[in-house]
Amino acid sequence: MIGLRMPIASGLFAAATLLVGLHGAQAQNQITIGAVVPSSGPFAEWGRANTVTLKMLEKQVNDAGGINGAKLKLVILDDGAKPAQAANALRKLAGDDKVLAVAGPLTSSACEVTFPVANQMEVVTTSQASSKPGVAKANRPWAFRNTIDEGILAKTSVPYFKKTFGVKSVAVIYDAKDAVSTSIATKIMPAVFKADGIAVSNENDLISFNTGDLDVSAQVTKLKSLNPDGVVIGADYSQAITVIREMKRQGLVKPVIGGTPLISSAILKAAPEIPVIAPATFYATMKGPKAEKFVAELWPLLKKESGLPPEIEPSMYDANIYEIVSMYIDAVKKTGITGKPDQLAAERVKLRDYMAKLKGYEGLGGSIHFSEDGDAIKSFFIVQGEKGAWSTKVTACSTEGGC
Amino acid sequence: MSTYYAGLFADVGILLLGALSVYIILATGQLSLGNAGFMGVGAYLASYLTVELHWPVTPALIAAAVAAAAIGVIVGFPALRLKGIYLAMATLGFGEMVRSFFLVFEPTGGSGGYRGMPHVSLGYIWLWAGGILVLVLVLERSRLWLEMRAIHDDETAAGLIGLNTTATKIGAFGFGAAVAAICGGLFAHHYVYIEPGNFGFERSIDFVLAVILGGSTVGAGALIGALLLVLLPEWLRFLVDWRLAAFGVLLILVLLTRRQGILDRALIARLTFRRRAAA
Amino acid sequence: MLLQQLVNGLTLGAVYTLIALSFSLVMGILSILNLAIGELFMLGGYLGFALIAAHVPLPIALVAGMAGAALIGIVIEKIAYQPLRDAPLITPMLSTLGFSIILQNVVTNVWGSDPLQLPPELFDTRLPLGPISVGMMQLVVIAVAVVLVASVAFLLQKTSAGRALRAVAENRDVARLLGVSAGRVTMLAFAISGALAGAAGVLISLHYAAITPYIGVDTGLKAIAVMVIGGTTRVWGALLAGPLIGIAEVLTIAYGGSQARDLVVYGLMILILLLRPQGLLGGARTDIGQRV
Structure with a gap:
């Protein structure tokens, strides 16, 4: 059913932005971030839950006034857990949608073919789930993984x-x-x-x-x-x-x-x-103020989603992708990224350097930074x-x- | 052209080669459901040559094609004993065996996959895809093709009038396998990472699907089919969770309305006639 | 351990038998591969699951699963096969593939992509039998498989519908001249084929107690190998080939070759195709393999 709802919603959104434009208002700055998740195929549940998580984050950020006054826009694409589709989705996000950075893809097989594209197009891409040894390491400097080897x-x-x-x-x-x-x-x-x-x-x-x-x-x-x-x-x-x-x-x-x-x-x-x-690195019943707040907010939304079974819980990969995009937002705030189209290439480099030099970012389960191999250094249980x-x-x- | 479409067109070129590999074999009345196996052989062999032995890509592709052609001929001989759907199932078994083989073959990484290949450009992929498509189109105008079609239509009669059906059928298998291997080699050097799961039954079926959807009686049909199979799932993204089901519905609809495929001789004649009339 | 492994192999073989027979009914009569059978099997599993979880007794769940899958089988026949019956054999094969894609997508959207699991209280009970132990469901799986194969054999040999099926399998045109309604017969073939796949689905989902929307893909391919090995001209072929492959698989795993399992199965299939294209139990048949 959300198949019908979403295009309508995004259509209304597009119409609304168009109206704002017609009224001659100064076009608001926008920060666009992409995501590649498997909303169809054998990992559909994870991809769909990831989508709900990201939409929740988008709404939270924009309700709170955006990032440095700029609106956050997330473009989420489905790769069906197919490597080829993941690579093409990244090309679309980085090339057509001009996103600042990308979260995903989920599977290691998809990362193997997507990370080389990230390097080629020079856009930060951070996987929320891949844990096959050495996948980010083989694709430095633009590939990261918010997971531990x-x-x-x-x-x-x-x-x-x-x-x-x-x-x-x-x-x-x-x-x-x-x-x-x-x-x-x-x-x-x-x-x-x-x-x-x-x-x-x-x-x-x-x-x-x-x-x-x-x-x-x-x-x-x-x-x-x-x-x-x-x-x-x-x-x-x-x-x-x-x-x-x-x-x-x-x-x-x-x-x-x-x-x-x-x-x-x-x-x-x-x-x-x-x-x-x-x-x-995360599970639904874990303790800690940040994690508990995240679960409390996300869980009801997941239960409401029609494409997901009723017993769904927030997963580790929901937490990871939430952290990834939150890190990107943090980078925008801290390094003064504007989201202006003519500065895209330079700002992508800024974001990459921010990720590489990240120190003590507070994630849902403790602080996070990245190793030279591009994998997360964070606490785990x-x-x-x-x-x-x-x-x-x-x-x-x-x-x-x-x- | 955006990088996104460049990526999609690279996929189209690669799928076109896979489809042509099926088309060539199908022209002699043999259905192969195992061409992903030949593709896998080509992908792994070409990659091994460029990564371990530092060969340039072109000779590596040619070597992979020759090796796969040899395997194709070896597979082709026993295949002579089988016809129709039984041959299809034997080739299906062959494809699954190749996949299972690479899953346990450690020198090329087993299930861990294989990486380190140099990346090839879209232009390079299309040099091969376009070149082989033209080759097939030229072949279609030759006497040899008529002989292949004759075997397709009635093998016994073709044999009776003195055609060497054995050589033609095995040759088609060898040629098809070589094209599939080039497809695999290009796939490996486009994605710069391969794993056995890339070369399963689903891939073989995609090749056949491209041929049948596009039109199995003309070589250019494979191009239409490849375009459709790559672009349609992308264009259906707005359907979100129902994307694949919609793809299935469209697939059935196309087959029901144009069982000979989208492109056939009649359509080509009409299109070219109109163009001439307009000029 | 060997005895226990043989029991494992027989159970797996019984499942293979049912799906192989399901393929073979359509294949033997119409020479087309119905690529949606793996998904009918999966669908049967989900139906059985839903009913058992709602505390419906097993026999009724089994019948309902069979009926549901048979119904979809008829839909496939009407939409994907009947309009394309004169087209080359590949075309209907691919339109059944379309159904397999649709069914996977629909089931994912209805039941989710995560494995559906039967609650523990409905779990299988085990009977100790000397050094080994056999699950109740294992016995049920094997028994139902044998009964269903016997019923299909009876139906084909002794009933008028069965005679019509065999007549169409032998020669469609002659059968029509003799007054057999080929349309009804093909519908019957698809329905029985669907029912068998559905039965296999219900049985395995209860036996293994976990099921996903993609369970039909690999099992379907294996069942094609089993069908080839058993031959498509004799119903009993599947009953021989299913356990044969089941036991071959189990023994390769038991004796150190779990990695080589698929190589063994498909290798065996190719060998049979080359040496005895009519299958282990198939009789002589001249027109093996129609044009594609």
Whole structure:
């Protein structure tokens, strides 16, 4: 239904601006920021929730009088989680819509092809979710990610996992079709576990399945036969749900550990008696004044959205994209970006330098800055999902010496 | 032209080559649902040559095309035993096998993908796409093409009148595979990143779709089909959440109203006649 | 472990059997690939899910899922196949693809893209059987698959509708001369095919207890391989090929080759196509493969 509502709304908006123009009023300065989110396809829910988040932010900023008197305009494009569409969406935003900077795309595959375009067109592009190692690093200086490299996160999550569950051996199962999952499960986790003195039972025969598999019973039977104390799942949450449900069905009730792709409210319902350990930078029930305010504002809007299921919650990626655009707005305020078309190229450089030199920006869960690789240095939590809820067990920072 | 449309036209050029690769094979009455496999071979091989061995792009593309043509011929031989939809399903299996292969093949990154290729310009892509399109259009006026169509229409009769159906069919597979490989090579050097998921069944189907929508009886149809498949999803953006469903509806409508594809000989004749009349 | 793996393989095989048979009914009679079958399967799953979650008993949910998918199957036949029946075989194949795109989009908009999960209280109960354990749903899946295949075989062999179907499969023109209404027959084929895919959907969504709008894509492709291996001319072929592929998959995973699984399945399919194009159980048939 919003398919019909939105064009009408934007049409009215366009008509309104046109009228203002006709009345001869001085054309107000405008800051245009773009976003690429997957509102169709397999990650539609995330993209649609991201869209609601961004529209909320846009309204908040403009209701409060805009940025330095200029109006904020967000142009949000859907990439269907398809890399080619993401790259073209960035070309449209940077070339046609003349945006100052872009938030997105969500998947690492899309980032891989979109970040080179960001460098080519010289526009800051910051992903809200990609955590595949090295994607921003390969595309300096215009690519950023408001996420933490999975390799850093595992160094905190694994010791907690070991201590809490007295784990002496783990077995690995992963989604071989997905790049992030593969790197978490085949490279990052086994190395960290071994360094911590924990045996990986199937080190030479990691068990895999493919995205879209409906049946993982054979894999789980094999997992069970290894009799591990804990299970490493390298998969995004929707595939991990299939694995955890099968574990429950086969009576393999052992704690699970994975990377950030596991974080979601849906995974908590898969098997409440199986504890899930994962790193997160945000989750809907987290504490802290900024985060709680964000959740309180966003949640009702998400529930109202017709393209989203009723049990939707604000996600980590909503928080990340909110932070990204807030950072851009902060840059505009602090560096005196005007949004004038003739200064676009220079102001894009200003914004890039602001992002690179960012110090102590207050995000929803603590301060944020970026490493030389373009990845966020921010605090994160090791959270434990059990009996239907996440709770923070460890708070840490993605760099030595605190955030 | 805006960078946005430049990006879209690069996609059109790449899809045009993929569509032509299907069109050439289809001209002999063989439907391939596995051309993304040839495309994948071309993409990975050309990228390996430019990244690891520092070859310039053009020789890398040619080498990839030759290698894929060889694979095409090898696939073409057993394919002779199969006809129609059974051949289509065998090629589908071939495509899925290639994809699964690159998923586990570590030297080119497996599921982690492969990057580091030099970027090619829109002009360069269209030099290849346009060149091969012209080549196909010229071929369409040759005796060889008549023989291919004859095999398409009635293979037994074509054999009876002394046409070498085996050589023609296998040659078509080899040529189609080479074109698909160039398509893959250009894709890799346009996006400067590839992963096995790029070369799945969905891609193969896109190629076939471009041919059938555009018009499967004339080479220029592939161009119309490629334009439509790239631009339509972009133009439907205003439908937001219903974009893909609308695309599906339009797809069915086009097939229902023009089952021979948008472009056919009759339409071309009418268009050119009108233009002549106007002049 | 081997025994347990065989049970896993048989369950997966039963699902493959149903979807493969669904493909095979349309394929054997009309020689077209209905690319929307994966989505009919997915739709059946969502319908079954919605009903079970509303505490409708399983048999009724199963029938409703079958009916829903059969209905959409008929719509596909009327819109995507019937007007294009004289066109080359690729054209109706692509118009069914259009339906598959639409169904995915509609289901995403209605139920969301996140996996729908059955509440734990409706979860499967397990029966310990010596060293292994078998889920109630696993038994139901296998039993329903066998019953449905048997019913389809009965329908094709013993009823007049079945005879008409076989006559059209053999030779459409001759069948029409003999007074068979080819239009009604193709509609019947699409309806039964849809019902089978829908049944498979209901069964798996309850067995695996989680479902997404994209579940039909890869399962559909696998089922095509199963159909080819079983052959399209004999109904029982699917019942042999489904478990065969299911067990082949499970064993490749069990013995160290989870990465090679798809290579094995599609390799097997190509091998069968080259050595026995009529499939494992297919009889001799001269006109295999119409022109495209």
